[in-house]
Amino acid sequence: MNNNEKVTFKQSLKNNKFILKTAFKSAPGLCIMRLVMGFITGLNHGITVFLTSEILNALDRNEDFKEILWKIGIMAIYFAVYQLFYSYHWKQYNPKHKLRFIRDLHKRFFIKASEIDLSSYDSPEFYNDYVYSMQTCDKSIMNTVDTVAEIIRCLVASVSVFSVVINIDPIVAVVILGFSILTMVIRIIENGIWYKYEKLFSKIWGKDWYISRFFSLADYAKEIRLTRIDENMKSELEKNYLEKRRLTIKQQKEFLLLNIIGTILHVAENLFIILFMSYHLMVTGEILIGGFAIAIISANKMRSMFSELQWRFAQINKQSVFADKVRKFLETESKIISGDKELNTFESIEFKNVTFAYQVKEENAKDDEAKTVYALKDVSFKINKGDRIALVGYNGAGKTTITKLMMRLYDVTEGEILINGVNIKEYRLDMLREKIGAVFQDYKVFAATVAENVLADIYTPEKEQTVLDALKDSTFDEKLEALPNGIDTELTKEFYKEGTELSGGESQKIAIARVFAHNNELIVMDEPSSALDPIAEYNLNLGIDKNARGKTVVFITHRLSTTRHVDMIYMLENGKIIENGSHDDLIRLNGKYASMFNLQASKYKTDSQ
Secondary structure (H helix, E strand, O other): OOOOOOOOHHHHHHHHHHHHHHHHHHOHHHHHHHHHHHHHHHHHHHHHHHHHHHHHHHHHOOOOHHHHHHHHHHHHHHHHHHHHHHHHHHHHHHHHHHHHHHHHHHHHHHHHHHHOOHHHHHOHHHHHHHHHHHHHHHHHHHHHHHHHHHHHHHHHHHHHHHHHHHHHOHHHHHHHHHHHHHHHHHHHHHHHHHHHHHHHHHHHHHHHHHHHHHHHOHHHHHHHHHOOHHHHHHHHHHHHHHHHHHHHHHHHHHHHHHHHHHHHHHHHHHHHHHHHHHHHHHHHOOOOHHHHHHHHHHHHHHHHHHHHHHHHHHHHHHHHHHHHHHHHHHOOOOOOOOOOEOOOOOOEEEEEEEEEEEEEOOOOOOOOOOEEEEEEEEEEEEEEOOOEEEEEOOOOOOHHHHHHHHOOOOOOOEEEEEEOOEEHHHEOHHHHHHOEEEEOOOOOOOOOEHHHHHHOOOOOHHHHHHHHHHHHHOOOHHHHHHOOOHHHOEEOOOOOOOOEOOOHHHHHHHHHHHHHOOOOOEEEEEOOOOOOOHHHHHHHHHHHHHHOOOOEEEEEOOOOOHHHHOOEEEEEEOOEEEEEEOHHHHHHHOOHHHHHHHHHHHHHHHHHO
16 A cells, blocks of 8 residues: 555545444444543543642632642542543453454455455455555554544643633633644644655665565575675665665755744743743732643643644544545445355356456556456357366466356356356356355465365364365375374464475365365366376376266366366367367367377377387
8 A cells, every 4th residue: 555645635534434434333332432532531631730720729829728638639539530441441441342343343354355256356456455454454443543532632632721721811822822723834834744755755665675575585595695686685775775864854954944933933932921921920910820830831732732633634634545445445346246046956057159358457558548358259168967078278268267257256248158048147146156166276275274174164073074085085195194183284384383384286185175075066177187296187087087976077277188088178269269079079170179289298208208
């Protein structure tokens, strides 16, 4: 996220209103208590000034000592009650309720993340904003609530202190108010200078951050030791230092005049108050020593509050940039809408003149300019229950796009997909996806036990045999015997130092076992043997034969040894089906498929010689 982005005042109000509504929805009690705390803390300033004034005036009037003790007692009781409430809020109530707030807020984000269209993740801007929002949402949203509470505190404190001073002397009150406003204006100008230079510094800080990562990450350790690339980085570090020094000096020159003006105002205000109040204290006798002291204290308090108000409003405006990203994410509407028709069994799936296109914004293009890219063009085919088909072709041919459309991770641009003769959009999404098991090319292993990885769900003892059978059929059983805790072994070191890290081939077997563990009617295998050696691939094919018997299987593969045993092969190129038929048919056709197969076959022969 770019912290230097700006939003309009109207947009800032809209964004922060949304964030406050989000916070109140997740933790209404916590938010109300925080705002009430802001009001009470602000009021405390005025009450403290008033009670201090009363005690000093009583001393000045030589009142009875018991009366003075009574006033001191009231002040002590007030401070005790206030401190108890303050401590309870920050040390007990706030920490406990904040944990619940963070949990509920994260749940809301996670639910939204699981509901939005996969196409949203294709946008780098959306994805970066989403990741930033997810990582900082609890802190940033609570910061907005805290900032509003602090604005309330400053306003209430200023009004309450001003009310006390105006009762002492209206002229002094007006003078204090005037000087406080002038101080706030200076802070606003200073803030503008900070913002201007923050934009200039941000590029330099970005370089500094990269250089720090370069010297600290293991990814670069070998290159640093084997080359002189570190000299380049050290040179960049020196250039960064000189540029930061130049900007800092320039920035301080601009601040110098404002600092001089601010100092003059501060001295002038205090000098006026001291002279004015001394005159009334010593000459006219219209005020007491309490009024004199409170005028000085109040001037400093109000000046401080007005300066903080300016800073808090600047923070609200800055936080609205973050709020804008959170709002856009949580208000993102899914274009893939679930139907209401139940899918009880899978009989067939048919692509009828399917075209799929997406928009790509080219570098230096205007906001409304985008290039249309076609992943599929007028594709038609039908798969019946029990069929085994293979989608082959070079990278970018459109193979994976077809399977994503089958699962309704995307919707077609033109044409239609029929399941059992009914448009796929009419079916309930959850029932459709329950029928499909997929091994994706970019398979994932989760920071969980082997059993939980296979089930992709909560593991219970009665599911043990299902897990063991799936692992055996995916040829993971030999590795399983070497694991310290069997199917209860934790994978990855994300949460446990003793967690097991798997190789690429072993991880792929876990992903394949995940499909075998579920009774899916349609199985999609996207390069299922890409990380396996030939023997493991052969054994895997035996496992697929066993588990996919009577089921529909779609293979996406570059390894054409798999395609010899499927019912139908579709050769794709540039988003179109250019050849289709059995392996023998396509070899006799002697087209693109035959060329690809023969090229691979010759390579295997060469390697074996």
